[in-house]
Amino acid sequence: MRHVKYVPTRDGSPHRIAAPVPVANAARRTPIEGSPASKPNLLSPESILDLQRHVGNTIVTTLIALASASARSWGATVQRAPLPAADDPHGYTQPQGVQNVAKTGLNRLEVHGLKFGVSGGFQNEYGKRTSAEKQMTDESPDNMAVVIMPDKLDADRPVQVVLHFHGWGFRQEKGVKDPYAGYLVASGRTASKKGDVRDVDLEHWEQQISAVVAARSAKQPQIVAILVQGRGKSEFGNVPTYGYVQEVFGKVPALSGIKSYSIVLSAHSGGGSTKLAPMVAAGEAQPADAATLKKDPARAASKGAADLAVLFDAEGIEDTMDWATKQIAALGKALTADPKNAKAILAASPKFRGYFAKDGAYATRYTTQAKVLKAALAKLPSQWRDLTSSDVVVPDLFRIIQVDRTGVGHEHLIGSTTNVKEGALADALTASLDPMADRARAFNP
Numbered sequence: 503m504r505h506v507k508y509v510p511t512r513d514g515s516p517h518r519i520a521a522p523v524p525v526a527n528a529a530r531r532t533p534i535e536g537s538p539a540s541k542p543n544l545l546s547p548e549s550i551l552d553l554q555r556h557v558g559n560t561i562v563t564t565l566i567a568l569a570s571a572s573a574r575s576w577g578a579t580v581q582r583a584p585l586p587a588a589d590d591p592h593g594y595t596q597p598q599g600v601q602n603v604a605k606t607g608l609n610r611l612e613v614h615g616l617k618f619g620v621s622g623g624f625q626n627e628y629g630k631r632t633s634a635e636k637q638m639t640d641e642s643p644d645n646m647a648v649v650i651m652p653d654k655l656d657a658d659r660p661v662q663v664v665l666h667f668h669g670w671g672f673r674q675e676k677g678v679k680d681p682y683a684g685y686l687v688a689s690g691r692t693a694s695k696k697g698d699v700r701d702v703d704l705e706h707w708e709q710q711i712s713a714v715v716a717a718r719s720a721k722q723p724q725i726v727a728i729l730v731q732g733r734g735k736s737e738f739g740n741v742p743t744y745g746y747v748q749e750v751f752g753k754v755p756a757l758s759g760i761k762s763y764s765i766v767l768s769a770h771s772g773g774g775s776t777k778l779a780p781m782v783a784a785g786e787a788q789p790a791d792a793a794t795l796k797k798d799p800a801r802a803a804s805k806g807a808a809d810l811a812v813l814f815d816a817e818g819i820e821d822t823m824d825w826a827t828k829q830i831a832a833l834g835k836a837l838t839a840d841p842k843n844a845k846a847i848l849a850a851s852p853k854f855r856g857y858f859a860k861d862g863a864y865a866t867r868y869t870t871q872a873k874v875l876k877a878a879l880a881k882l883p884s885q886w887r888d889l890t891s892s893d894v895v896v897p898d899l900f901r902i903i904q905v906d907r908t909g910v911g912h913e914h915l916i917g918s919t920t921n922v923k924e925g926a927l928a929d930a931l932t933a934s935l936d937p938m939a940d941r942a943r944a945f946n947p
Contacts, residue, residue, distance in 0.1 A: 669771020
């Protein structure tokens with residue numbers, strides 16, 4: 503016989519509902535009643551939405567709490583309950599996310615319960631530096647990411663995935679006020695307005711992606727961004743590039759059918775040294791060969807070279823430039839050996855962009871690496887570095903750009919302070935498909 507619980511409704515009268523066992527089954531039918539060896543399933547966003555339509559928000563919130571307690575006893579993972587409306591006025595933590603966020607035609611949603619990423623919550627300090635993250639947000643960073651995707655994904659249109667790693671987000675020290683703890687909803691108790699998020703209100707990911715896709719042809723890719731949530735000094739835990747994308751897609755029904763995509767690897771500030779630089783050094787931006795696919799089958803969904811590896815005022819520029827100069831040297835040899843196939847050789851190469859704020863803290867380091875880049879390009883035969891060419895040449899693939907927009911600093915480099923549709927992100931996404939587009943902006947040290 504099924505157990506029954508009574509939960510008060512808004513008017514105080516009892517409402518007869520089933521215990522959490524059937525709730526766990528809402529995502530997938532599994533026989534668990536009467537079986538001590540069985541475990542409750544994951545409460546997924548789609549199952550929660552279905553419940554909300556049938557029994558309402560109040561009851562669903564109670565069920566989530568009950569199921570969470572049950573799941574903890576089994577060691578299972580459960581979709582975290584949303585923040586109260588007072589703490590999340592825009593609804594970013596709701597299972598369905600927010601559609602048409604900032605009137606962009608894009609959906610912003612959180613994905614929880616990943617096996618990858620950080621766990622154990624925010625720490626009280628990092629390297630003897632006190633963390634304010636628990637004051638900055640009421641959310642946990644554990645095993646989650648933020649996904650930005652079209653409200654209506656076109657199954658016939660290719661997909662470009664941006665995998666992004668944020669910078670430090672724990673400081674509220676004198677003279678240093680990190681605006682957000684990664685991409686989590688701001689509590690309003692520190693430097694940011696309650697309910698705001700970094701990607702919408704500071705870096706303008708949604709607004710820039712919408713503008714870039716609108717300028718693309720119908721045959722060019724739509725964009726899905728995965729903003730990996732970390733903590734402290736850009737700590738993200740284990741994030742295998744293609745396996746991570748695959749798992750995130752598996753958590754979002756609208757994305758689960760995507761079998762192939764191209765990728766952009768992206769980082770801001772500390773995320774450059776902790777993640778992007780090691781990724782490119784490990785060959786994550788290279789085309790996948792048979793040996794790579796055998797070692798990492800998830801690469802099969804994105805076999806080609808990265809559309810772009812991009813650093814936004816980020817650490818790791820020295821190691822990333824070491825990788826870039828090796829790619830340039832290899833291209834020089836390949837082009838010399840087979841000049842008739844130059845277009846194909848260049849098209850198969852990964853691309854790089856490094857953006858830095860003029861007069862910013864990273865200006866000296868990026869200027870130094872721009873000189874390294876210039877020296878590497880100078881070793882190529884002139885025809886492969888001729889920027890008057892009507893075709894793509896090697897300098898189009900590897901470029902450093904100084905950002906000199908009004909009000910741009912370290913935290914505003916990705917998005918403009920004067921026009922939410924502009925910024926280094928939009929520039930990078932444009933260059934990922936048209937590397938000749940920013941020739942005039944190349945930084946000359």
